Structure formats: C-alpha cells, structure tokens
Amino acid sequence: MGKTLFDKVWDTHVVHRIEGGPDVLFIDRHLIHEVTSPVAFRGLKSRGARVLYPERTFATADHNTPTINQDKPVADPLSANQLRALEENTAEYGIRHWGLGHHRNGIVHVIGPENGITQPGATIVCGDSHTSTHGAFGAIAFGIGTSEVEMVLSTQCILQPKPKKMRITVNGTLSPGVLPKDVALYIISQLTTSGATGYFVEYAGSVFEQMSMEGRMTVCNMSIEMGARGGMVAPDQTTFDYIKGREFSPKGEDWDKAMVYWETLKSDDDAQFDKELTFDGSKIEPMITYGTNPGMGIGITSDIPDAEHVEEAKATFDKSLGYMGFNEGETMVGKKIDYVFVGSCTNGRIEDFRAFASLVKGKQKADDVTVWLVPGSHVVERQIREEGILDILTEAGFTLRQPGCSACLAMNDDKIPAGKYAVSTSNRNFEGRQGPGARTLLASPLVAAAAAVTGKVTDPRTLTQQ
Amino acid sequence: MAYDSFNILTSTAVPLPIENVDTDQIIPARFLKATERKGFGDNLFRDWRYNPDNTPKADFVLNDPTYTGKILVGGKNFGSGSSREHAAWAIYDYGFRCVISSFFADIFRNNCLNIGVLPVQVSAAFLEKIFDAVYADPTTELEVNLPEQTVTILSTGEKESFNITSYKKSNMMNGFDDIDYLLNIKSDIQEFAKTLPL
Numbered sequence: 069m070g071k072t073l074f075d076k077v078w079d080t081h082v083v084h085r086i087e088g089g090p091d092v093l094f095i096d097r098h099l100i101h102e103v104t105s106p107v108a109f110r111g112l113k114s115r116g117a118r119v120l121y122p123e124r125t126f127a128t129a130d131h132n133t134p135t136i137n138q139d140k141p142v143a144d145p146l147s148a149n150q151l152r153a154l155e156e157n158t159a160e161y162g163i164r165h166w167g168l169g170h171h172r173n174g175i176v177h178v179i180g181p182e183n184g185i186t187q188p189g190a191t192i193v194c195g196d197s198h199t200s201t202h203g204a205f206g207a208i209a210f211g212i213g214t215s216e217v218e219m220v221l222s223t224q225c226i227l228q229p230k231p232k233k234m235r236i237t238v239n240g241t242l243s244p245g246v247l248p249k250d251v252a253l254y255i256i257s258q259l260t261t262s263g264a265t266g267y268f269v270e271y272a273g274s275v276f277e278q279m280s281m282e283g284r285m286t287v288c289n290m291s292i293e294m295g296a297r298g299g300m301v302a303p304d305q306t307t308f309d310y311i312k313g314r315e316f317s318p319k320g321e322d323w324d325k326a327m328v329y330w331e332t333l334k335s336d337d338d339a340q341f342d343k344e345l346t347f348d349g350s351k352i353e354p355m356i357t358y359g360t361n362p363g364m365g366i367g368i369t370s371d372i373p374d375a376e377h378v379e380e381a382k383a384t385f386d387k388s389l390g391y392m393g394f395n396e397g398e399t400m401v402g403k404k405i406d407y408v409f410v411g412s413c414t415n416g417r418i419e420d421f422r423a424f425a426s427l428v429k430g431k432q433k434a435d436d437v438t439v440w441l442v443p444g445s446h447v448v449e450r451q452i453r454e455e456g457i458l459d460i461l462t463e464a465g466f467t468l469r470q471p472g473c474s475a476c477l478a479m480n481d482d483k484i485p486a487g488k489y490a491v492s493t494s495n496r497n498f499e500g501r502q503g504p505g506a507r508t509l510l511a512s513p514l515v516a517a518a519a520a521v522t523g524k525v526t527d528p529r530t531l532t533q534q
Numbered sequence: 535m536a537y538d539s540f541n542i543l544t545s546t547a548v549p550l551p552i553e554n555v556d557t558d559q560i561i562p563a564r565f566l567k568a569t570e571r572k573g574f575g576d577n578l579f580r581d582w583r584y585n586p587d588n589t590p591k592a593d594f595v596l597n598d599p600t601y602t603g604k605i606l607v608g609g610k611n612f613g614s615g616s617s618r619e620h621a622a623w624a625i626y627d628y629g630f631r632c633v634i635s636s637f638f639a640d641i642f643r644n645n646c647l648n649i650g651v652l653p654v655q656v657s658a659a660f661l662e663k664i665f666d667a668v669y670a671d672p673t674t675e676l677e678v679n680l681p682e683q684t685v686t687i688l689s690t691g692e693k694e695s696f697n698i699t700s701y702k703k704s705n706m707m708n709g710f711d712d713i714d715y716l717l718n719i720k721s722d723i724q725e726f727a728k729t730l731p732l
C-alpha cells in the first residue's frame with residue numbers, strides 16, 4: 069500500500085518504536101522563544117544534561133516584546149527578565165539567537181521560513197502551537213510543551229504517538245476578495261475546533277496548488293484551531309522557488325541532493341487516509357468569527373446562527389455570545405469596531421500587508437478606530453518599506469509598529485481593552501486572548517482593511533479596491 | 535523522579551461543565567512571564583475566577599467551597615488552543631492530579647502526562663453521570679484507578695474504563711518522565727542522526 073506524504077516524513081524520522089507506546093521521533097529543527105524555554109533550560113541544568121545538537125535549535129524573542137521603541141530597554145521587568153534568560157541560555161549552550169533588534173528577529177513562524185530554516189521533509193517543533201505553519205513546506209511541524217522543549221534540547225527527540233491522517237481537498241477557484249485566511253476559517257467552521265483532534269492534515273486540491281507559500285502558511289498555521297496536530301502541503305515548484313537562495317537553504321550540490329529527497333514528498337496515489345474531506349473553493353466567502361473559538365465563523369454576509377444549529381451545547385454557546393455581546397440571528401455587517409489588528413504568524417507576512425494596502429489605498433483610516441499594523445519580522449518590515457506599501461499606509465492615515473506577536477496573545481502592552489471589539493488577522497478569539505475582556509473577530513487582512521477604513525464590519529467586496 | 539507517582543486516586547471532584555475550555559482560560563498569557571515553574575496555581579482560571587479588581591467571582595466553581603478535591607471534571611474538548619505547558623502546571627500546582635473529560639486536545643493531554651496530571655477520557659454519557667452525581671452530592675467520591683484503568687463513581691458503583699498507553703501508564707505509576715528514557719538511548723539517537731536525508 070502506498071504512503072501518504074505524512075507517513076514518508078514521519079517514518080524517515082522514527083529512531084525507535086516503543087512497544088505499547090509512542091514513537092521516538094528525531095527532530096531536525098527546533099525553534100525556541102523566550103516564553104516556553106526558560107523552564108526547559110532550568111530542567112536541563114538540574115539534570116546536568118547538555119544540548120545535544122545546538123546548531124539545530126534557533127532562538128528568537130517575539131512573544132513578550134514591545135512593538136514600539138524596541139531600541140530602548142524593555143520596561144516590564146518580568147518581560148525583560150525572560151528576554152535576558154533567553155540571551156543567557158542560548159549563549160551558554162551555543163544556540164543561535166536573534167534577539168530583539170537583530171535584523172533577522174521576528175515571530176518564530178515567520179522567520180523560520182523566510183530564512184530557509186523551514187524545509188520540505190523536515191521535522192520541526194517549537195513550544196508554540198502554531199508551529200503547524202511550517203507544514204506549508206511539506207514538513208511535519210507541530211507545537212510542543214516545555215517538557216518536550218527540554219527533551220529536544222537534550223536529546224533532539226520527542227516521544228509521540230503517530231497521529232491519524234486526514235486529507236482535506238479544496239477544489240475549484242477562490243472568488244475575488246477571498247483569501248487563504250478565509251479558506252482556513254471556512255474549513256474550521258465546517259470541522260469545529262475539535263474536528264481534527266488526533267489527526268495530521270494534508271491539504272490538497274487546486275486551491276492549494278494555486279496558492280502562494282504565504283497563503284499555504286496561513287492555512288497550515290490555523291490547523292491547530294480545529295484540533296489537528298498539524299497540517300501540510302506537498303512541496304512543489306512554488307515551494308522550491310520560495311526556498312531557493314535563502315540564508316539556510318541548501319546551496320550547490322546540497323541543493324541537488326535535497327531536491328532528490330524533496331521530489332519524493334507527495335502522497336502516493338494509492339495511499340490511505342483515515343479521513344477524507346472535500347470542499348468547493350468557489351463557495352467560500354470572506355469569513356468572520358462571531359464567538360469565542362475559531363470554529364465559530366460564518367460568511368461575512370450570513371447571520372449569527374441559532375443555538376440549535378451549532379455544535380456547542382446551549383450553555384456553552386450562550387456563554388460565548390454573552391461574552392461577545394451578540395445575539396442569535398444578528399447580522400455581522402455593520403457592527404461597530406474599535407480596534408483592528410493586522411499581524412501574527414497567521415497574517416503578518418508581506419502578502420498580508422499587500423492585501424491590506426490594496427484596499428486602503430486612496431482611502432482614509434476611520435477616525436474612531438485604533439489600528440495596529442505589526443509586521444511579522446524585520447524582513448517583512450523592510451519589504452513593506454521597499455515595496456512602497458508604507459507610503460500607501462501613511463497616506464491613508466496608518467502607522468506601522470515593530471515586529472512581534474503583539475496583540476495575538478497580548479502578553480506585552482498591546483492589549484485590546486475590556487469590552488472593545490477588534491477585527492484581528494490573528495488566530496484565536498478566545499475569551500481574553502487579546503486582553504482581559506477583549507472581544508475578537510477573526511478575519512482576513514482584507515476584512516481587516518475594510519473595518520479599518522469604515523469603523524464597522526464591512527464586506528470588502530463592497531469597497532472598490534484601487 | 536520528575537513528579538509524584540500515580541496509582542489509585544480517591545477524591546471528591548470539582549465540576550466545570552463547559553465545553554472547549556482552552557488553555558488561555560486555564561492560564562492567561564499575561565501570567566506566563568515567569569522563568570521558573572512556581573506559583574501558577576494562583577492564576578489557574580484567573581479571569582473566570584477573579585474580577586478585574588482581583589475580588590473572587592462568587593459564581594465560579596473554584597470559589598465555591600461546596601466543591602473541592604483533586605479531580606477536575608471538564609466539558610468536551612478540554613485544553614484546546616495554546617501549547618503552553620503552564621496550563622498543566624497551573625492545574626497540578628493548584629492541587630489537581632487528574633482531569634476527567636469526554637475529549638481532550640492533543641497537546642494538552644501530552645503536557646499533562648509529561649508532568650504527572652492524569653487525563654482521563656470517558657464517554658459523554660459517563661461524563662454526564664459524573665456531573666449528575668457530583669451535583670446531587672458534592673461529597674461524592676470518584677476512584678481513579680490507574681493500574682486497572684478504571685474510574686468509578688463510588689456512591690453508585692458505576693464504573694468505566696479508560697485508555698492509556700502501557701508506556702505512559704508505567705511512567706505515571708513510577709513517576710518517570712520521557713527525558714530519563716531518551717537520555718538512556720542517546721547513543722542510538724546519535725547513530726540515527728547520521729542516516730538522515732537532510
């Protein structure tokens with residue numbers, strides 16, 4: 069029987085199968101950041117262990133960093149302490165560290181791909197659930213806990229039961245104004261937040277074949293929001309073109325050798341999946357969420373459903389709508405918005421800022437909206453300037469902040485105030501995710517742009533793009 | 535030994551019949567700034583448990599003295615969202631040793647097993663029975679028997695078995711963690727690394 073893409077990469081990395089237990093999986097690349105690594109380093113120290121392959125781990129500061137005045141000392145003493153711990157730990161163990169202000173610094177899942185660290189057929193882990201982003205390259209990439217960070221530091225392996233396999237095929241062509249984020253929110257709305265728990269997903273079909281690497285990253289990023297360990301897309305010419313020439317990409321003979329492996333990375337025709345789902349891409353609308361988990365999304369012109377028509381139990385559903393201040397049957401379009409956040413490892417890449425700029429060009433920021441535009445990395449920030457996007461943004465009344473996770477998890481000062489509504493291009497609308505009491509509506513950069521210029525939930529297709 | 539070993543736990547339970555309890559609720563991001571594993575229990579369910587002025591919310595179950603114990607019983611899809619192990623630490627640190635639900639998110643389940651909190655997945659019907667029994671009488675004890683892989687509502691004698699891999703079961707029963715295991719096979723790992731395509 070044929071193998072799936074997932075099987076091929078997984079099986080290549082199994083050091084050992086434990087009888088009645090998980091597989092010992094070798095990890096090619098390990099990404100760490102300041103929040104989930106300090107306790108792992110402490111564990112390492114107390115065991116007297118060393119870092120087995122320091123060159124396979126890459127560190128960045130992103131979760132807990134300010135997005136203004138990055139050249140000044142970090143004001144919050146606890147945050148500063150975490151940043152210092154990362155700096156000291158990486159120095160002690162010889163790990164590459166792109167700290168605050170470094171020209172390659174940025175969100176961990178943005179800098180991996182843009183520096184060629186992320187490669188097809190690799191196993192990649194990080195103490196952050198959106199590690200699934202890297203699956204866009206045909207890698208097996210998933211989030212881990214701090215105990216596992218310690219395992220990878222000390223042994224370059226973790227113990228994992230092999231997940232089941234699901235293939236999600238989206239055929240057809242996306243309509244104008246529909247972005248990869250909408251595809252992700254649509255799929256999650258169909259599967260619910262737990263619909264893919266226990267599975268690793270492969271995305272296939274013409275919609276993904278035509279999608280850019282940035283778009284594939286957005287969709288793979290959100291895989292975790294339906295419970296999946298990760299998502300992946302088979303590498304193709306789009307993938308190879310993206311990787312070529314980046315800092316850590318293979319060069320010369322190594323490239324040719326890598327290509328031989330990479331070309332094998334696709335599911336065989338007779339490969340079996342434990343579950344297969346197919347959707348029609350042409351049916352997808354710009355999406356928006358109305359509730360407190362990413363599965364609570366609808367087409368922007370649809371009404372909020374009634375309790376009978378959702379998967380949640382009534383009490384859970386009511387609690388969610390109560391938190392959001394919404395009612396069953398209401399229309400999303402026209403709802404007043406206080407904040408707009410464009411950024412995160414979901415939609416903080418250059419393509420997202422291009423999309424945002426394409427809509428706001430020649431328009432003006434709405435007066436009563438606060439807009440935070442946060443590039444995913446310094447590389448993205450530079451691209452925004454170089455492509456003239458910053459000029460468009462400035463003319464429309466927007467400013468750009470400095471790279472970091474920012475309001476995606478609101479660990480720094482970028483918190484949406486209690487009770488306020490934010491259209492966010494990030495990945496989670498959980499209660500309090502963007503600040504205690506904050507109310508988050510997840511959407512694409514285009515829907516965010518439409519909200520930024522109108523101050524309301526607005527279907528971007530009703531605004532002419534310049 | 536990384537944590538206390540787990541064999542048979544007999545305890546009253548704290549009911550939290552909400553679905554999709556995500557790890558941002560279990561421990562909000564702003565409490566993740568520590569560099570040591572200390573004090574996370576104080577902020578377990580912080581925003582459900584306390585008002586913005588830090589006064590306790592009377593209607594939240596952890597603030598209700600009626601319900602106590604080492605077992606937390608949650609609704610379906612418990613622990614979704616962020617991979618933060620801090621969520622499992624907060625649960626352990628608060629004093630829970632076991633979480634029962636009809637469905638767990640993957641990373642959370644792994645994190646729990648790695649730090650000595652036993653995630654016990656039961657059927658939706660049995661979960662209802664537990665909630666009913668605990669609400670009918672908050673002194674109802676549950677017996678979580680890891681060697682037998684069963685959970686029993688002691689007041690009614692109703693019992694259900696649960697799954698756990700034999701590897702994780704023996705780790706939990708002995709208080710061993712995966713790192714001990716992996717460090718023991720380090721030379722195999724180094725040999726293996728030489729054979730990789732990348």
Ligand code: SF4
Nearest residue numbers: 198412413473476477
């Ligand atoms: S942007 Fe958000 S999801 Fe992405 S790495 Fe940062 S905190 Fe995690």
